[in-house]
Amino acid sequence: MSQLKKIGLWLDDRLGYTENVLPLIRHLAPPRAKWTYVFGSATLFCLIVQVVTGIGLSLLYQPSSSLAFQSLNFITNQAAFGKVLRGIHFYGASGMVLMVGIHMIRVYIFAAYKYPREMSWVSGVILLFLTIAMGFTGQLLRWDSNGVWSSVVAAEQMGRMPFIGKYVARLLLGGDTIGGHTLSRFYSYHVFVFPAMIFGFVGLHLYLVFRNGISEPPRAGRQVDPKTYRAWYKNMLKEKGVPFWPDAAWRDTLFGAIVVLAIVAMAILIGPPALNTPPDPAYIHTVPAPDWYMIPFFSLFALMPPAIESWVIFLAPPLIVILMLILPFVSNKGERSPVKRPWAVFGVICVAIFMTCLLVIGYKAPWSPVFDAKPIPVTAIHGNQQDPVIQKGTHLFYIRGCEYCHQINGYGGFKGPNLTYIGNRLDIPLIKIRIVNGGPDMPSFGGTLSKDDIDALAVFLSAQK
Amino acid sequence: MNDEIKSEESRRDFLMKLSLGVSGISAVAVSIPVLGALLAPLLEKEEVDWVTVGATQDFKPGTVTLVTFQNPDPKAFAGVTANTASWLRKDLNGGFIAFAVNCSHLGCPVRWEENANLFMCPCHGGVYYHDGTVASGPPPRALSQYKVRIYQGHVQIQTGPIPITNLTASRKK
Numbered sequence: 073m074s075q076l077k078k079i080g081l082w083l084d085d086r087l088g089y090t091e092n093v094l095p096l097i098r099h100l101a102p103p104r105a106k107w108t109y110v111f112g113s114a115t116l117f118c119l120i121v122q123v124v125t126g127i128g129l130s131l132l133y134q135p136s137s138s139l140a141f142q143s144l145n146f147i148t149n150q151a152a153f154g155k156v157l158r159g160i161h162f163y164g165a166s167g168m169v170l171m172v173g174i175h176m177i178r179v180y181i182f183a184a185y186k187y188p189r190e191m192s193w194v195s196g197v198i199l200l201f202l203t204i205a206m207g208f209t210g211q212l213l214r215w216d217s218n219g220v221w222s223s224v225v226a227a228e229q230m231g232r233m234p235f236i237g238k239y240v241a242r243l244l245l246g247g248d249t250i251g252g253h254t255l256s257r258f259y260s261y262h263v264f265v266f267p268a269m270i271f272g273f274v275g276l277h278l279y280l281v282f283r284n285g286i287s288e289p290p291r292a293g294r295q296v297d298p299k300t301y302r303a304w305y306k307n308m309l310k311e312k313g314v315p316f317w318p319d320a321a322w323r324d325t326l327f328g329a330i331v332v333l334a335i336v337a338m339a340i341l342i343g344p345p346a347l348n349t350p351p352d353p354a355y356i357h358t359v360p361a362p363d364w365y366m367i368p369f370f371s372l373f374a375l376m377p378p379a380i381e382s383w384v385i386f387l388a389p390p391l392i393v394i395l396m397l398i399l400p401f402v403s404n405k406g407e408r409s410p411v412k413r414p415w416a417v418f419g420v421i422c423v424a425i426f427m428t429c430l431l432v433i434g435y436k437a438p439w440s441p442v443f444d445a446k447p448i449p450v451t452a453i454h455g456n457q458q459d460p461v462i463q464k465g466t467h468l469f470y471i472r473g474c475e476y477c478h479q480i481n482g483y484g485g486f487k488g489p490n491l492t493y494i495g496n497r498l499d500i501p502l503i504k505i506r507i508v509n510g511g512p513d514m515p516s517f518g519g520t521l522s523k524d525d526i527d528a529l530a531v532f533l534s535a536q537k
Numbered sequence: 538m539n540d541e542i543k544s545e546e547s548r549r550d551f552l553m554k555l556s557l558g559v560s561g562i563s564a565v566a567v568s569i570p571v572l573g574a575l576l577a578p579l580l581e582k583e584e585v586d587w588v589t590v591g592a593t594q595d596f597k598p599g600t601v602t603l604v605t606f607q608n609p610d611p612k613a614f615a616g617v618t619a620n621t622a623s624w625l626r627k628d629l630n631g632g633f634i635a636f637a638v639n640c641s642h643l644g645c646p647v648r649w650e651e652n653a654n655l656f657m658c659p660c661h662g663g664v665y666y667h668d669g670t671v672a673s674g675p676p677p678r679a680l681s682q683y684k685v686r687i688y689q690g691h692v693q694i695q696t697g698p699i700p701i702t703n704l705t706a707s708r709k710k
Contacts, residue, residue, distance in 0.1 A: 136614050136616075137614065137615050137616055137618040138614050138615055138616020138617065138618065139614075139616065220618065221644070221645055221646065224639065224643075224644040224645070224699060225643045225644050225645065225660075227644065227699065227701060228639075228642075228643045228644035228701060228702060229643065230701075231701035231702055231703060232702070232703065232704050233704070234703075234704050237701065237703055237704065238701050238703070239579055241699075241701045242578050242579060242698070243575075243576070243578050243579060245578070245699070246577075246578050247578045247583060248583040248608075248697070248698035248699065249608050249621060249698060249699050250618050250699070251608060251611065251612060251615045251618055251619055252611065252612030252613070252614045252615030252616075252618065252619070253577070253578065253612070254618060255618075350617055351616075351617060351618055352617040352618070352620050353617075353618060353620055353621055353622065354603075354605035354617075354620035354621060354622035355622075356603065356622055356638050356646035356647075356648060357646075357648065358646065358659075359659040359660070360645050360646075360659075360660060361660075370660075370661075373642070373643060373660075373661055373675070374660075374661035374662060374675065376675070378674075378675045378676070378677060381675060381677070382677055382702070382703075382704050382705075382706065383704070386704055439661055439662035439674070440658075440659055440660065440661065440662050441650075441657045441659070441662060441664070443648070443650075443657070443659065471652045472652055472653055473650050473652055473653025473655060473657075474653075476650070476653065476657065477662075487662050510672070510673070512673075513673045513674070514672075514673055515655055515664055515666065515672030515673055516672075517654075519654075519666075520653070520654040
């Protein structure tokens with residue numbers, strides 16, 4: 073026996089690789105668990121990328137309210153590979169959110185949460201929300217004006233909790249206002265508290281894979297019966313199971329590696345999100361917006377009826393968490409196949425369409441005033457372009473801010489109705505009434521505009537037909 | 538013999554309880570200062586201060602001006618984050634109102650649009666009149682105000698927390 077082999081055997085004996093680790097790696101997996109099963113491990117790959125690049129960033133980042141912005145500039149513009157590092161961490165976060173979402177949809181559609189894998193689902197739900205918490209706090213650590221205002225927005229949402237809201241908001245900001253404690257607290261959550269919880273729950277999540285086995289791909293008509301399932305599963309594995317490594321896991325590894333390469337490629341080709349203005353809460357000419365995976369919620373805040381909004385902000389998150397957590401307990405046996413559970417598939421499609429629409433409309437943000445609307449050139453208006461009253465009305469329409477919300481011939485915002493053909497709908501007296509009194513979602517301008525101004529605007533608008 | 542087993546059992550029971558009890562005490566002893574750090578923002582009393590934002594004659598009647606000031610007792614490591622802004626309105630009769638810049642909807646910074654005579658929020662389209670009342674959009678209540686006073690010819694604002702809208706906020710005053 074060669075010396076090397078002796079050392080190997082000694083290590084194996086003392087570390088217990090063959091005895092304890094190898095069976096885990098080669099544990100039997102159900103056959104046909106193929107490409108739909110790769111998203112959980114892809115999430116794990118992304119998590120590893122986040123941990124590694126997070127460590128890299130922490131070597132360069134200054135977690136202080138006053139210095140973080142300068143250090144971000146340093147990382148982006150000066151540090152060797154700093155820009156790519158920031159990029160990988162950013163796209164890694166996006167990848168993780170995406171993969172965790174697809175993984176969850178797959179588990180839901182295949183009903184893999186049913187007996188005996190209820191706790192896999194429960195720990196997965198907790199991990200989903202921890203991932204979102206990581207995304208949000210991480211986005212704040214990009215401590216420009218967007219980061220500052222995102223933390224204010226978060227505090228405002230906490231403020232909707234009855235009785236304790238004010239205190240939770242204060243706790244989140246580290247004081248009454250944004251200040252020296254704000255960033256270091258978010259840093260601590262993002263770098264220590266949430267990752268520690270994630271490691272714990274990922275450990276449990278993976279342990280449960282070994283404890284209860286990888287769920288077999290469902291087949292229509294094959295019911296899950298808690299009384300017989302474990303014996304049936306064990307028997308099925310004995311007959312048809314394949315070793316996890318390499319028969320099943322090569323797909324996970326290949327797909328995970330491709331995801332990581334895509335993340336790196338995007339970091340190099342597109343780069344991290346540009347830094348906004350410095351984190352000065354007194355600098356207010358900024359348009360705070362979250363990263364893409366938060367945009368649907370951002371849109372929802374604009375589109376919900378104001379009367380119910382505060383209640384939704386306070387009640388919806390705990391309600392969603394509770395519904396998700398009880399799912400495997402109200403439905404833990406029976407059919408698993410999506411073919412036999414059309415409503416589950418329909419629900420997923422509805423949620424996906426809903427979220428996609430909110431995402432798309434969130435980027436357009438038609439509810440926001442367009443502060444940089446351009447004046448309407450005289451050539452773009454209808455009616456007598458030489459008429460001085462109409463010209464005055466056109467000018468007023470621009471400088472009085474009508475264009476922030478109303479559009480005429482492609483100039484102006486989207487919040488209010490498009491007025492390109494308003495003359496067909498309203499005559500001069502009705503237009504005046506509307507301008508003076510406003511409407512359900514329009515300010516009244518009676519106290520702001522002179523009679524002459526209102527006249528000119530009405531003449532101009534009535535000519536738009 | 539029986540007594541011996543019994544006393545051995547009760548001894549073991551005592552030692553088990555002792556070990557758990559002492560561990561619990563040690564855990565609590567370590568946790569208290571950590572909880573103190575976690576809850577620090579709730580434990581310390583935030584100071585309130587009157588800060589001067591300009592001389593009264595610096596502001597024209599009927600205008601709204603963005604003024605900035607430092608929060609009271611800023612930490613040395615706060616840097617620019619110690620700043621707060623306020624929209625200071627001088628009425629035609631010379632009175633002052635200091636509005637918080639935070640939209641009452643979700644706290645985004647509202648802008649004063651002078652020609653439109655409105656405050657507008659870039660986030661979700663909240664709009665307020667010059668007196669801070671809601672003109673349109675999702676805000677559940679009017680813009681918050683800071684206290685203002687005139688002190689030796691200067692306008693002073695009383696610093697305060699970022700206004701947090703609560704669940705039952707209403708547009709009606």
